[in-house]
Amino acid sequence: xxxxxxxxxxxxxxxxxxxxxxxxxxxxxxxLVRSLFSGVSRGTETLVFGGRVPENQYTxxxxxxxxxxxxxxxxxGYLNVGVVEEGPERLVGRTVFSLHPxxxxxxxxxxxxxxxxxxxxxxRAVLAGTVETAVNALWDAAPLxxxxxxxxxxxxxxxxxxxLLARFPGVRVELVDTDPARAExxxxxxxxxxxxxxxxxxxxxxxxxxxxxxxxARSLELLRPEGTVVELSWYGDRRVALPLGEAFxxxxxxxxxxxxxTVSPARxxxxxxxxxxxxxxxxLADPALDALVTGESAFAELPDVMPRLASGEIHAVCHRxxxxxxxxxxxxxxxx
Numbered sequence: 001x002x003x004x005x006x007x008x009x010x011x012x013x014x015x016x017x018x019x020x021x022x023x024x025x026x027x028x029x030x031x032l033v034r035s036l037f038s039g040v041s042r043g044t045e046t047l048v049f050g051g052r053v054p055e056n057q058y059t060x061x062x063x064x065x066x067x068x069x070x071x072x073x074x075x076x077g078y079l080n081v082g083v084v085e086e087g088p089e090r091l092v093g094r095t096v097f098s099l100h101p102x103x104x105x106x107x108x109x110x111x112x113x114x115x116x117x118x119x120x121x122x123x124r125a126v127l128a129g130t131v132e133t134a135v136n137a138l139w140d141a142a143p144l145x146x147x148x149x150x151x152x153x154x155x156x157x158x159x160x161x162x163x164l165l166a167r168f169p170g171v172r173v174e175l176v177d178t179d180p181a182r183a184e185x186x187x188x189x190x191x192x193x194x195x196x197x198x199x200x201x202x203x204x205x206x207x208x209x210x211x212x213x214x215x216x217a218r219s220l221e222l223l224r225p226e227g228t229v230v231e232l233s234w235y236g237d238r239r240v241a242l243p244l245g246e247a248f249x250x251x252x253x254x255x256x257x258x259x260x261x262t263v264s265p266a267r268x269x270x271x272x273x274x275x276x277x278x279x280x281x282x283x284l285a286d287p288a289l290d291a292l293v294t295g296e297s298a299f300a301e302l303p304d305v306m307p308r309l310a311s312g313e314i315h316a317v318c319h320r321x322x323x324x325x326x327x328x329x330x331x332x333x334x335x336x
Contacts, residue, residue, distance in 0.1 A: 007103035008302045010072045013051025014310070016303045024107050031087030031110050035299075035323045036095070038102045039079035039126035041156040042319075043211065044234055046310040048076050052236035060261065064099040065108060077101035081116065081125045082323075091115070097128045097281060102302060104323055114277050119285045126320055127160065127292055132260060132280035133232070134160035139264035140256065141230045143205055146170035150203045151191070152219045153210030154182035156318045157232055159189060159292050161207050164283065166190035174200055176218070177210070185317060188291035209233055213240045220253055228254040296320040 003023045011017050026032045040046075044061075047053065051071040053061050058070045068074035080100040084091045088110050096113035100106050116125045134157065143149055143165065151162045154177030165173040166189055175186040176199045186193035194200065196218050204227055208219040211233035219229045220243070247253075258264070263271055283289075294317045297305045302321060308314045 003105075005103055005105040006299070007075055007101065007106075008077070008299070008306075009068070009075050010049055012072050014049065014307060016049065016306050018300065018303060021103070023105060026086050026107050029088070029110050030107055031084045031091055031096075031113055032105065032107050033080075033082040033096060033098065033100075033113065034085050034105050035080055035082040035103060036122045037081045037126045037323065038077060038100075038299075038321045039129075039293075040077070040102075040306070040309060040316070040319045040321065041079075041130060042309055042312075042316050043155055043157060045077060046306075047234070047236040048074070049306050049310045052238075054237045063101065064112070065101060065106070067101075075101045075103075079126045079129045079318075080106075081122045081128075082106075084113065095122050095125070097125050097277070099129060102299065102321060104299065114274065114281060117281055117285060120281060123320065124284050124287075124290055124293070125281065127156075127284060127289055127318060128277060128280045130156045130160045130292075130318070131164070131283055131289070132277050133157055134164050135276055135280055135283070136260045136264050137161055137207060137230060137232055137258045138164055139266045140258040141205055141207060141228070142266060143168055143171060147172075147204040148200070148202065148224075149173045149205045149207070150176055150199060150219070150222050151207045151209065152176045152196075152199075152215045152222075153208060153212075153233070154179065154185065154317070155209060155211075156292060158207070158209035159185055159317055160289075161209065161232070162186065162191040163189040163286070163289055163292070165207075167286075176222075179315065181315065185291045185294075189288055203227060205230070207232060211235055213242075216240060217243055220248065220255070223251070223253055225251045226253070227251075228256060231255060231257050232259075234259075292317045293320050294318065296322055299323050 078099040095116045174192040183193040206219040209232040
């Protein structure tokens with residue numbers, strides 16, 4: 001008998017579908033996971049959905065359990081929470097997080113899943129991958145007690161960074177976004193809020209996560225002399241122009257890139273990828289982070305939901321996907 005599951009595939013840029021997939025028999029060091037929730041951010045995943053991954057970034061942008069190739073067909077995603085149904089005894093029955101695409105059931109190495117702490121609800125744990133990005137960004141940024149910090153861009157990554165910064169002693173953090181609805185999210189996270197035109201200046205540190213040219217230019221404007229912008233945005237195939245001929249040099253500003261694909265050099269000698277993810281899951285014990293989940297849909301609705309997320313029709317921070325009982329792909333069929 002062959003066990004089957006269902007997975008969401010990008011068939012071609014802008015068009016997705018749910019396919020039936022065959023599950024392998026788990027090996028001695030593998031687990032069979034039944035999905036409970038997965039998450040979609042309007043950042044990287046919607047750029048992938050729109051076919052906007054530059055060809056020279058195809059290798060760098062591969063997700064850990066991606067199937068297919070850019071621009072498509074491709075199975076892509078990296079925020080999954082499920083329950084281990086088969087595998088090593090220490091993991092069976094545990095709720096785990098994995099960097100797996102949207103799929104009802106899947107088989108991966110046991111080392112590829114991280115147990116979710118008991119105090120973290122499974123529905124919130126879908127944020128782990130993005131909170132991990134925020135952890136890495138703050139290892140890169142190294143804010144100090146009492147710093148004045150601005151986060152430009154109130155998407156999933158920017159809000160995650162703001163949430164962690166708001167818990168630093170004495171740090172005054174302001175979230176800046178063009179969408180006034182983000183003020184409510186900022187308040188829930190313990191951060192201030194401002195539109196780009198009203199944002200406070202003379203900042204020690206600005207973290208940019210809006211993925212817009214205007215947002216990056218505004219980030220430089222908000223710095224004090226010798227301040228730093230940490231750039232988290234990924235622009236896909238777009239080119240970005242910056243006003244580096246104005247006060248950039250005279251004010252001795254710094255623009256620094258940060259990317260979650262490697263552990264920050266500030267911690268690479270003492271922390272592993274597993275350590276970083278485990279820390280992100282611990283931080284998700286804070287219920288304030290529920291504010292980052294702004295909508296939810298059933299797995300079966302993904303082919304209709306993804307185009308609306310990519311176009312901005314659904315104004316999401318994190319959009320959560322739930323796996324209802326009828327969608328779990330429990331059926332088996334005889335081998336041909």
